[in-house]
Amino acid sequence: MKIRQVILFLFLIVVFSQLYLSSFRINFVIQFIVLFVMLLLNEFKISLKILSLLTPLFLIFTIGFLGFFGNHFEFIHLVKDITHFLKPILGLTLGYLFFQKIEFKAFVKTIILTGFFMALFHICLVLSNSKLSIENMNELRNDFGKDNFLECFSLLFLCFYAKFFDDKIFKKRIAHYIIFFTLLVSCILYFSRTMLAVVVLAVLTIYGYTKINSRNIKIFLGLVSIVGVLYIYLFSVKLDRNAKGLEAFLYKVKIAPEEMFKTKIDRENHKELWDHWRGYEAKRALKLMEENPLSYIVGTGFGSLIDLKFKAPLDQEGMRYISETHNGYIYIFYKTGIIGLILLLYFLSRFYRYTYFAYQFVPVFIGVIGLSFFFTTLTITGIYNTRDVIVLILGGLLVFSSRPNVFKQDS
Template sequence: MIVSKSKFYTSLFILVLLLQLYVPSFKLNLFFQIGVLLLYFFYEKVAIESRFLNVIAPVLLLFLLGFIGTLFHKYPIYGIIKDIFHFSKPIIGLLIGFLFYKRINNFNLFIKTIVYCGLASAIIHFAVLLFTSNLFSGSVDAIREFGKDNFLELFALFFLLFYSYFQKERLLKSRLQTRIIIIVLLISNILYFSRTMIVVAIVLLLSVYGYTVLTKKTIRFLGLFITVIALFYGYLYSVKIERAKPGIEGFLYKVKIAPAELFKTKIDRENHKDLWDHWRGYEAKRAYALMKQSPSSFVVGTGFGSLVNLKFKAPLTGEKEGMRYISELHNGYMYVFYKTGIIGIIVLFLFFGMLYLSLYNNQKNSKMISVFISGIGLLYVFTTLTITGIYNGRDVIIFILGALLYFERSSDFVKKIEE
């Protein structure tokens, strides 16, 4: 039986996405993804358009910048290799998405693939909740123990909801099937109780309905939106919300402390409640303190192989002894700043800006493509602050972005519905 290249690369793409979500080892995932790319290079004639290279140039430049700081310091080779792998991850993700769908060349099939992958992930999520956690305990922490977030499911939901809105045709033949999948995905997304997913969903909604294009109307709307958020936080800070309470109160406590968790740096390390509630801020504080010891690092970073001294052994990986030195930070901006300096931060924002500006280019094959590329640029601005953005080891959005960048730049891909 001969398998078509379209089915073969679609199957590999699905495997990459699901392994990224469910195999916790960053190394295994990266090696598999590198192997997949090498397989592609072996069988296919590789030709990457200059327009695509222009878009990913900032990510390539960030990778190269990481070597500069390394030249000024002596680090263990293991740490250097580890950072090289982490900074190469978004490059590999973009290449897999772009090259695979350059070969598949079918936009409708890409959207269906994400939708069905998201559905499979939602079913796995429900199974995990039913068999490994107390779903009816009322505790948000118990429900989230085996699933913190899932952006594959979120994109699957948005693609299914808005495909017909943009493309003026149904994605799936059956209306009943469409409704069932939407309900399954919606419930699963809600049950993650993820603050980051909520913000990303809001960003995508604003992008879909055109509120991220700067006009007088959208500026007024965004002003109203910011006012509503400010009033909501005003309410949260005006009432007493218990930290360890189950259910919605525990979730609201996490929402309440979110801003302070990121930016508060005056933290009592001996007060465990204060420390864990503001862990991201503590990581950033320690990284900045170490950068001050070498002023050149503010320009070019400390380089690949550099570690952040936490000044105590933190139980971050489940190991008994804990970790005193860490390579990665939750705050992606501080992570990039620590490794590549202010030059790296400028390059990172250039990348996000190029993605966002996709929305303003009128020479597009599909409004849906440009809207979601722009939305991804904006959501990365936020997720980089909270979960390291493009350098998050579990990030699946980068593969979706790679495919969208191909469809944005191609003029002859298949757009029709597959029956």
């Protein structure tokens, strides 16, 4: 079997298991074994550049042990945190190794076609549901997936490849449109606010609107005004939290800011609590940090838990203690303190800065991913999300960012 076929096979194993196997532990073991196999092949090298980029994540990982010492946390929670904090390091390294031995156009095609087959699978699952309708949006999301960012980036790659190259990724127009509409329909069927936000960020970045300059500041203020008008409208109409379909989606949009930032919540009011769950998690984490002022600097450490003060119905038995929050910034702050949080912001900003590099496919999309992580860290833990696959794409893009002639050769 040729080395490229081995790479593709291993890549598909990692991606499909990441998205369709619910067990993080199994996925971590699979990825660790795949990394070991690739290093054994002795044809892959980890460059100093990738090690330099990973340094902030290694430092965050190291800081996690500082808060651990002197405490008596359960071993299982310690291991869970260690693997969670190793996950983005492992994922970025794998993404970098997967695409070392292939051409740029093959990399783009691999991402697009993988997303296409996932989208096809997703649509088939949804169509097999006898209750298929927009009114059953929440049921569809719970049963068939709440998001898929590999499909999201597959769609973006497909749509904007031709903008950067005087070439088409697929020669046959019919193939292009079949893949496009399949990805588009599947992405819509996730009904994901986060995916929608990532697409908007991507389009703005591709057209140069996320660079900090006077023109973009004016445009940003204009967008803020438009969003403000939207929220004035949403708060002026009565939206039922138990509604279905479009009204349910608009209700989710309406409460999105409060869901993340509101911390003054009546725990006995279940309606208010679930509508602002992310804020409640953050509130409890920050409250516990007050008990040990040193935790503001180095965090509470690996193995530490957040006491919710009641058994939340997060599993069949209910959970009073959780180890992570939806808000990734609070999660990192709680575990590794302000030092870890600063390192994370520095790590993400390094990728955002690629938007200021040459206007080419690779640096632009690295910038897109950097901005996406800034946003998704706020809502779904970002690069530390256990189901994140964007990091694999980022690793691949970093391979080609160090090949100055790749665009001339492949375009």
